[in-house]
Amino acid sequence: MNLLRVLSRSRPSITVTANSLVYRRYASVAVAMASLKVHNSLQPGVPVPFAPIEPGKVSWYACGPTVYDKSHLGHARNYVSTDIIRRILMHYFGFKVEFVMNMTDVDDKIIIKARRQRLLELEKKKTYSKEELRALALAAFRAYAANSLPLLMGEGAKLDEANYAARRDAAYGKVLAGGTLSGDGKPGDGEAKIKMHIYNMDAAAQAMKQDAIFPGADEILLPHLDSLYKETIDTRDQTMFTDLTKGMEALFMEDMANLNVLRPDVITRVTEYVPQIVDFVERVVKKGFAYEAEGSVYFDIAAFEKTGNTYARLRPDSRNDKSLQEEGEGSLSKNLGGKRGAGDFALWKKSKAGEPFWPSPWGEGRPGWHIECSVMASDILGSRMDIHSGGIDLAFPHHDNELAQSEAYFCEHGKGEHTWVNYFLHMGHLSISGSKMSKSLKNFQTIHDALSTSYTARSMRIVFLMGKWNDGVEISPDMRAQSDNWESTVSKFFTNTKSWLAEAGVSDGVKSLSISKGKPATGLVADLEQAKKEVEAALVNSFDTPRTMLVILKLVNSTNVYLKDNKEVDLAEVEAIARWITKMVGIFGLDANATAPYDGLGWASAISANVDPKTAVQPYVAVLDKVKADVTKLSLSSEAIPALLAQDPAKEFDSIASSGSRDIEKLALPYLRAVSQIRDELRRVVSAQAPQTKKDILAITDQIRDHDLTNLGVYLDDRPDNQPSLIKFIPATELIAAREEKAAREAEKARKKEEARLAREKAEQEAKEKAKVPPEEMYRSDERYASWDEQGLPTKMKDGSDVPKSQMKSLKKLWEKQKKAHEDLKAKGGL
Known part of the structure; x- marks a missing residue:
């Protein structure tokens, strides 16, 4: 279709109305209150109606990270999915959300890592002989194997770096090889942990062979040094712990910002709540739901249930899982005694030597893991909250224990169970090759590394949006391919729509183009209305983003097909679709440059607040000035060129800038349009120019498109029949990568062509050299034969026998071929 004609024709008929489809009100709080359902771990099964405590408001507490190491993709899965739900509640349904998140900065993992790092630092300052250092490393090597890879210990000679590899492979x-230890089933967390330990042992063995104990053997030395010296650490100085947690918290927040995750409204930290935790525990003890034993305080599950309360409401089947119970208590709690019930869990832990401590009525100690969330969430949100969220692996024992101790704290005897949390939302975890991504397994890719290599914040979000938030996600090439296709399709649609609008001379967007309310819903309008209904139905069904993503993709594809198959297209309908999709991707957090209510069109391209618009457009001005200078030097027969060179886009730019626009695409468009018009005119007149001028014009037009504008993230889409080129804004990285890929293909093509030429020349030269030999001489040097006739054909074999007739026939044929080649070469003067 002649799109320019259609756009120009359709524009005058478009009207602006306050109730246009572009401004159509999205799902409201009233709609959400009436129909929104969510998956609630407290009521497993189908989604249940969502009814917040206070209409229109949502109180939400999310379990934050334990800040002892860098955040990985498993954290991204949790917190990005949480952020998506939060954004949907706020920006789609219109709820006012109070979002609280904690930072766990006191924990067994933190204590162990910080303490071990301090001990390693001290050890490296000691003076060791070569033999002493090797002895230390060997002791650590064997201790690590005994604790983590016992099959290495075996029979016979003691384990060392020399026999390690053979024992490792045998055990x-x-x-x-990718299997399981038993040889049956699929590998899981156990196998992942074995691989992690083997990796550490491999590094240590190599370091010992090279006498490079530090840092090669650090990982095996850390637990060994801890076992030797942990009780010698003076934990009155808590900087070893706070330095670690503050640094890791800063990295976590940086990662979240890079992933476009909204900051929590409130951030709480355990170390800032110790007095409140002590008071909380005291009340639970006084109410008869906890007891002190040997300096620690434990929650009394039996007493709690005896009064009619329910324990393990989230995971009743896991309440007697000893491994989960031990994991919940932490590795430093193994020697704490005095528990009455096997499942009773610590509210307050007696601190041993080498552990941080605070004063309490029960002696020096530290908070248990679960108590922190109960105290901090209740302090900010009160005795009840709408939503509590976290990763699925926290359901038991962490969240079940939180529920029990909080409901014990707030319950009143004789009034039944207290409801502390109405809705528990558990995010599915991320897995790699069947294993949960985990810091402790060290089978993770950090968020920072992922964003530096294989993901953008947008592509990572799309991956998570294409899976249900409460389901597990397995990273796979197919999953990445689907998400990349979704992003590419939507991005191209945005790019094309903005290009068509620019070509039609529309600079004010919806103020100039909009669909009248009274217009019948047909064609693209009907498709848009249907998509909105389907998206609303998906989002009220427990935030079904996979369905929403499919609806958006379907709408873009159907719009593209419609544009291809129909000559009469109303650009306002295309614009309305693009603006609705823009709002949806904004709500999902896919555009870090956009802000609510996401009323723009396409990916936002705002310049930073501290950059002056004139400064921002200078690269585009420079391209225009360069083009004008290059074209002025040409001797052209074109009436249009002088007028095009004389035009000054500055006035149009000033008008856009004075409106307050920070959109770099809008600000740059006047200059880009001038460049494109000059280039289009050059392409139109090139065929009528003299050969050298024609060559110069082609060089200029290619330079403009493939270099000057590509480097600025602008692509000129050339079209036939003297139609003006479409100006498309595409990330410069993509355009440059495409240019380099094209150059690489052309270089490879040229290389193969040159190789073929050289091969031909070599073959021709070899044939020429071969042809120089007279046919009478070609067999005389062959040692297989003893005599020849006058033509040089063999008559006798070396043993005196006659040459076989079958062989003679072949020899004669080759002789004749050589004779012809020799004579041809002689005729050409090659001899």
Whole structure:
């Protein structure tokens, strides 16, 4: 279709109305209150109606990270999915959300890592002989193997770096080959942990062979040094712990910002709540739901249930899982005694030597893991909250224990169970090759590394949006391909729509183009209305983003097909679709440059607040000035060129800038349009120019498109029949990558062509050299034969026998071929 004609024709008929489809009100709080349902871990099964405590408002507490290491993609899965739900509640349904998140900065993992790092630092300052250092490393090597890879210890000679590899392959070869330790089933967390330990042992063995103990053997030295010296650490100085947690918290917040995750309204930290935690525990004890034993305080599950309360409401089947109970208590709690019930859990832990401590009525100690969330969430949100969220692996024992101790704290005897949380939202975890991504397993890719190599914040969000928030996500090439296709399709649609609008001379967007309310819903308008209904139905069904993503993709594809198959297209309908999709991707957090209510069109391209618009457009001005200078030097027969060179886009730019626009695409468009018009005219007149001028014009037009504008993230889409080129804004990285890929293909093509030419020349030269030999001489040097006739054909074999007739026939044929080649060469003067 002649799109320019259609756009120009359709524009005058478009009207602006306050109730246009573009401004159509999205799902409201009233709609959400009436129909929104969510998956609630407290009521497993189908989604249940969502009814917040206070209409229109949502109180939400999210379990934050334990800040002892860098955040990985598993954290991204949790917190990005949480952010998506939060944004939907706020920006789609219109709820006012109070979002609280904690930072766990006191924990067994933190204590162990900080303490071990301090001990390693001290050890490296000691003076060791070569033999002493090797002895230390060897002791650590064997201790690590005994604790983590016991099959290495075996029979016979003691384990060392020399016999390690053979023992490793014999004991754990199946795991290293991708199987299981037993040889049955699929590998899981156990195999992932074995691989992690083997990796550490491999590094240590190599370091010992090279006498490079530090840092090669650090990972095996850390637990060994801790076992030797942990009780010698003076934990009155808590900087070893706070330095670690503050640094890791800062990295976590940086990662979240890079992923476009909204900051929590309130951030709480355990170390800032210790007095409140002590008071909380005291009340639970006084109410008869906890008891002190040997300096620690434990929650009394039996007493709690005896009064009619329910324990393990989230995971009743896991309440007697000893491994989960031990994991919940932490590795430093193994020697704490005095518990009455096997499942009773610590509210307050007696601190041992080498552990941080605070004063309490029960002696020096520290908070249990679960108590922190109960105290901090209740302090900010009160005795009840709408939503509590976290990763699925926290359901038991962490969240079940939180519920029990909080409901014990707030319950009143004789009034039944207290409801502390109405809705528990658990995010599915991320897995790699069947194993949960985990810091402790060290099978993770950090968020920072992922964003530096294989993901953008947008592409990572799209991956998570294409899976249900409460389901597990397995990273796979197919999943990445689907998400990349979704992003590419939507991005191209945005780019094309903005290009068509620019070509039609529309600079004010919806103020100039909009669909009248009274217009019948047909064609693209009907498709848009249907998409809105389907998206609303998906989002009220427990935030079904996979369905929403499919609806958006379907709408873009159907719009593209419609544009291809129909000559009469109303650009306002295309614009309305693009603006609705823009709002949806904004709500999902896919555009870090956009802000609510996301009324723009396409990916936002705002310049930073501290950059002056004139400064921002200078690269585009420079391209225009360069083009004018290059074209002025040409001797052209064109009446249009002088007028095009004389035009000054500055006035149009000033008008856009004075409106307060910070959109770099809008600000740059006047200059880009001038460049494109000059280039289009050059392409129109090139065929009528003299050969050298024609060559110069083609060089200029290619330079403009493939270099000057590509480097600015602008692509000129050339079209036939003297139609003006479409100006498209595409990330410069993509355009440059495409240019380099094209150059690489052309270079490879040229290389193969040159190789073929050289091969031909070599073959021709070899044939020429071969042809120089007279046919009478070609067999005389062959040692297989003893005599020849006058033509040089063999008559006798070396043993005196006659040359076989079958062989003679072949020899004669080759002789004749050589004779012809020799004579041809002689005729050409080659001899």
